[in-house]
Amino acid sequence: MKSERVKRPAKMWKQKFTEKALKFMAQWRLQGMVLPGIAFMFIFTYIPIYGVIIAFKHYTITDTIAGAPWVGLDNFKVILGDRYFMEAVVNTLGISLLKLAVGFFIPVILAIMIFELKDGPFKKIVQTISYLPHFLSWIILGGMLISWLSTSGLLNQLLLGIGLIKQGNNHLLAANQYWLIAVLSDVWKEAGWGTILYLATMAKIDPTYYEAARIDGATKWTQITQITLPFLTPIISLNLILNVSNLLGSNLDQTLVLMNSQNSAKSEVINSYVYRMGLTQGDFSYATAVGLGISLISMVLLLITNTVTKKMNDGESVIF
Numbered sequence: 001m002k003s004e005r006v007k008r009p010a011k012m013w014k015q016k017f018t019e020k021a022l023k024f025m026a027q028w029r030l031q032g033m034v035l036p037g038i039a040f041m042f043i044f045t046y047i048p049i050y051g052v053i054i055a056f057k058h059y060t061i062t063d064t065i066a067g068a069p070w071v072g073l074d075n076f077k078v079i080l081g082d083r084y085f086m087e088a089v090v091n092t093l094g095i096s097l098l099k100l101a102v103g104f105f106i107p108v109i110l111a112i113m114i115f116e117l118k119d120g121p122f123k124k125i126v127q128t129i130s131y132l133p134h135f136l137s138w139i140i141l142g143g144m145l146i147s148w149l150s151t152s153g154l155l156n157q158l159l160l161g162i163g164l165i166k167q168g169n170n171h172l173l174a175a176n177q178y179w180l181i182a183v184l185s186d187v188w189k190e191a192g193w194g195t196i197l198y199l200a201t202m203a204k205i206d207p208t209y210y211e212a213a214r215i216d217g218a219t220k221w222t223q224i225t226q227i228t229l230p231f232l233t234p235i236i237s238l239n240l241i242l243n244v245s246n247l248l249g250s251n252l253d254q255t256l257v258l259m260n261s262q263n264s265a266k267s268e269v270i271n272s273y274v275y276r277m278g279l280t281q282g283d284f285s286y287a288t289a290v291g292l293g294i295s296l297i298s299m300v301l302l303l304i305t306n307t308v309t310k311k312m313n314d315g316e317s318v319i320f
Contacts, residue, residue: 055289061282068285075289085290088273089248091266095182096247103187104243107194108236112224114195115202130192138189142257145185146172173262182254182267194239201235202228237309245302248294270294 024031050065055075057068079085110130117123133141148154149171156168171177205227213223250269259267270290278287 052288052292054285055292057285059285059288061284071285075285076293078286079290079293084268085270085273087265088268088270091179092248092250092269092271095179095250095269098179098183099186100243100247102183103191103194104240106187106191108198108232110191111195111198111202112228115199115228116220127192127195130195132192133189134193136189138251138253138257141185141189142254145181145258149181172258172260175263175266178258178263178266182251182258185258186251186254197235197239198232201232205231241302241305241309244305245298247301248298 054065054068056070056072057065058071058074059065059068114123114126114130117126150156151168151170153168155171156165159165160168171181209227210223213227218226248270250271252269252271252275255267255269255272256275259272274287274290277283277290
C-alpha cells in the first residue's frame with residue numbers, strides 16, 4: 001500500500017509535466033517571443049545581484065568585487081550611527097506616509113467620478129487632462145513648480161491678490177513647507193494615471209447589478225458602496241500592498257529636481273542619500289549596505305501588508 005501511494009504522486013507529477021511540455025511545444029512560437037524579455041531580466045536584474053556582496057566589503061573603484069577586502073557588518077554599524085541617514089529616514093517616512101494618506105484614495109474617488117460620467121466628449125476630456133501630468137517628466141514639472149512657487153510666481157500672485165499675504169516668498173526655500181509641496185505635486189502628477197486600473201475593473205462590472213439596484217430603489221451612494229467598491233476591493237488591496245512596501249522608496253526624480261541647499265534638511269530622502277553617497281562621494285560599499293537594508297525592510301512590509309489585506313479578500317491573497 002505504501003509503495004502504491006509513493007508511485008501515484010510520482011505518476012501524477014510526470015503526467016502534469018508531460019502535459020505542460022506538450023502545451024509549451026504547441027505554443028513554441030508564442031513562448032519564443034517571451035525569451036528576449038526573460039533574457040533581459042536575467043542579465044540586468046539577476047546577474048547584478050552578485051554585486052550586493054560589496055555591502056560586506058570595503059570596495060573602492062580600483063578594486064574588483066571579488067578582490068575587495070571583507071569587513072563583515074561594519075558598513076551596517078556605520079549606518080546606525082549616521083545622523084544624516086537617520087534624517088533621511090525620517091523625511092522618507094514622513095513624505096511617504098503623507099502620500100499614502102492623501103494620495104491613495106484620491107485615484108479611487110476620481111475613478112468612480114469619471115465612471116459615473118455619461119460617455120461623451122466631456123468624459124474623454126476629463127480623462128485626458130487627468131492623465132497628462134503623468135507623461136511629463138519631473139524635469140518639466142519641477143521647472144513649472146520652481147517658477148510657480150518663486151517669490152514672483154503664480155502662487156504668490158494669487159495669494160497677494162486675495163489679500164492672504166502681504167509679501168511674496170519662495171516656498172521651495174522654506175524647509176518646513178517641502179513635505180506638503182512634495183505630496184501635493186506627486187498627487188497632481190499621478191492621481192489621474194492611478195485611475196486606469198480602477199476604471200478597467202469597473203468596466204467589467206455587469207450593468208445588470210446597477211439596473212437591479214435602481215429598480216429596488218437604491219441611491220447612487222448605495223450603488224457605489226454596495227456594488228462598485230466590493231468589486232474594487234482586490235485591486236485596492238494590491239495597490240495598498242505595493243504602496244506600503246515602497247514606503248522607504250520615495251521618488252528620487254522628484255527629490256533631485258526640487259531639493260536645494262535651503263530645504264535639504266527636510267527634502268533629503270533615502271534614495272537621494274544613497275545616490276549622493278554612492279555616485280557623488282564614491283562610497284559604494286556604504287551605499288549598497290543602505291540599499292540592501294532598505295530592500296529587506298520593504299520585503300517585510302510587503303509580507304505584513306499582504307497578511308493584513310487578506311482579511312479584505314475573504315482570506316485570499318492578491319499577490320501570492
